[in-house]
Amino acid sequence: MAKFNLRRDRRGGxxxxxxxxxxxxxxxxxxxxVPKLNRTRMQAQEMAAIRHIVAIHxxxxxxxxxxxxxxxxxxxxxxxxxxxxxxxxxxxxxDLASGVKGGYKFTLAEAPTGYxxxxxxxxxxxxxxxxxxxxxxxxxxxxxxxxxxxATSSEIK
Numbered sequence: 587m588a589k590f591n592l593r594r595d596r597r598g599g600x601x602x603x604x605x606x607x608x609x610x611x612x613x614x615x616x617x618x619x620v621p622k623l624n625r626t627r628m629q630a631q632e633m634a635a636i637r638h639i640v641a642i643h644x645x646x647x648x649x650x651x652x653x654x655x656x657x658x659x660x661x662x663x664x665x666x667x668x669x670x671x672x673x674x675x676x677x678x679x680x681d682l683a684s685g686v687k688g689g690y691k692f693t694l695a696e697a698p699t700g701y702x703x704x705x706x707x708x709x710x711x712x713x714x715x716x717x718x719x720x721x722x723x724x725x726x727x728x729x730x731x732x733x734x735x736x737a738t739s740s741e742i743k
Contacts, residue, residue: 625713632714633707635690636742638682639720642694642703645677646722656722658696660685689713697721704734718742 600608645663650656653672657663659731664683676709681687690713693704700722707714710732719735720726729735 619665628712628714631689632716634688634728635692635714635718638692638702639705639726640685641682642677642692642711643720643724645675646701648677649675656696656701658693658701660692663694676701702737704719706734 600637606728621678622675638671646656649663652675656677660678660683662673662675664674665680666676668691671674677682686691686708689708690705691708693706695704696704703718703720705716705718717729717731717733717735718726719737719739720728721737727735728742729736729739
């Protein structure tokens with residue numbers, strides 16, 4: 587009578603069922619982790635957008651002290667192709683001057699009393715869930731949702 591030896595038959599490998607169980611466990615862990623990772627990435631992009639608004643404020647202050655007026659668009663604050671001047675003062679990086687950086691679209695516009703800055707996610711609920719607004723008062727305001735933030739939106743504290 588031959589004795590059945592499991593060790594000799596298995597040859598040290600994993601069975602298909604064992605591998606499928608491990609893959610199922612990994613997929614369950616990934617399904618739990620991915621949404622949290624996406625939320626964390628969106629929050630990081632929102633914080634970066636706030637920092638970029640602060641950088642635009644600083645550039646506007648320097649622009650005003652140099653030229654006696656506020657810049658009316660981001661390109662005026664961006665890198666110069668030749669010597670810096672009122673049309674390109676080299677105060678912010680080229681990617682921010684293009685208006686899109688870190689999943690947000692930035693808009694600088696002239697206002698009767700100075701300027702306004704808007705930052706909106708490129709894709710809502712993917713690159714961000716908040717819109718931002720600021721002006722020469724240096725107060726940054728936010729709005730949750732797709733409606734653009736404005737001067738009456740809640741202030742970030």
